[in-house]
Amino acid sequence: MCMIVTEFGKFRYKCLPMGVSCAPDIFQSKMNGLLGDIEGVRAYLDDILILSKSNYTEHLVQVERVFDRMQKAGLKINAGKSHFGINEVEYLGYVVTREAHLQCPTTTTEVRRVIGLVQYYRDLWDKRSHILALLTDSATGPKNKKIEWKDEHEQRSKHLRKWYQKK
Numbered sequence: 001m002c003m004i005v006t007e008f009g010k011f012r013y014k015c016l017p018m019g020v021s022c023a024p025d026i027f028q029s030k031m032n033g034l035l036g037d038i039e040g041v042r043a044y045l046d047d048i049l050i051l052s053k054s055n056y057t058e059h060l061v062q063v064e065r066v067f068d069r070m071q072k073a074g075l076k077i078n079a080g081k082s083h084f085g086i087n088e089v090e091y092l093g094y095v096v097t098r099e100a101h102l103q104c105p106t107t108t109t110e111v112r113r114v115i116g117l118v119q120y121y122r123d124l125w126d127k128r129s130h131i132l133a134l135l136t137d138s139a140t141g142p143k144n145k146k147i148e149w150k151d152e153h154e155q156r157s158k159h160l161r162k163w164y165q166k167k
Contacts, residue, residue: 034069041066042091049091056085104149104157111139111147118160131156 002013002020016023024045031043040051040062050066052059063084070077083089088097105111115135118128134156138147 030073034073035066038062038065038069044092047092049089049096051096059085104154106146106149107143108139108141108145108147109143111135114160115139131159 002017004011004013016026028043028045031045031048035041035043035048040053042049042051048066050059050062052062067077090096105114115132118132134152138153
């Protein structure tokens with residue numbers, strides 16, 4: 001993977017050295033291989049999120065599986081930076097909760113924010129243009145113009161909430 005050539009011969013690192021440009025990609029690939037098959041576990045570099053759908057016992061089982069795999073891989077967990085059994089956590093700059101908190105937008109600016117949020121996840125969402133068509137029409141006009149929230153808007157909003165809760 002990484003070698004140094006000197007006058008004494010070629011030397012290969014036993015572990016990935018700091019500063020190699022592809023190091024984050026390699027580390028992410030290793031983390032995906034290590035934890036990717038455990039349901040409810042998400043890893044981005046060294047940030048690991050363990051989500052449980054049903055109860056606290058299931059959560060403990062998932063945590064134990066992650067601990068076992070980390071130990072077998074020779075990786076350590078910083079207990080001071082870890083949080084266990086909580087209902088809300090900040091992960092990669094986002095607050096992750098059990099419920100999807102999408103408030104009904106009341107102005108064109110707020111509608112544009114919702115559209116931006118949906119577009120951010122565009123690769124994960126089928127038929128998003130159908131859902132967004134009504135919102136896009138509502139987003140036209142000057143900034144902070146009040147909009148009328150109709151039943152059709154509410155149906156699309158419910159669809160958005162359901163989708164975010166699934167993901």
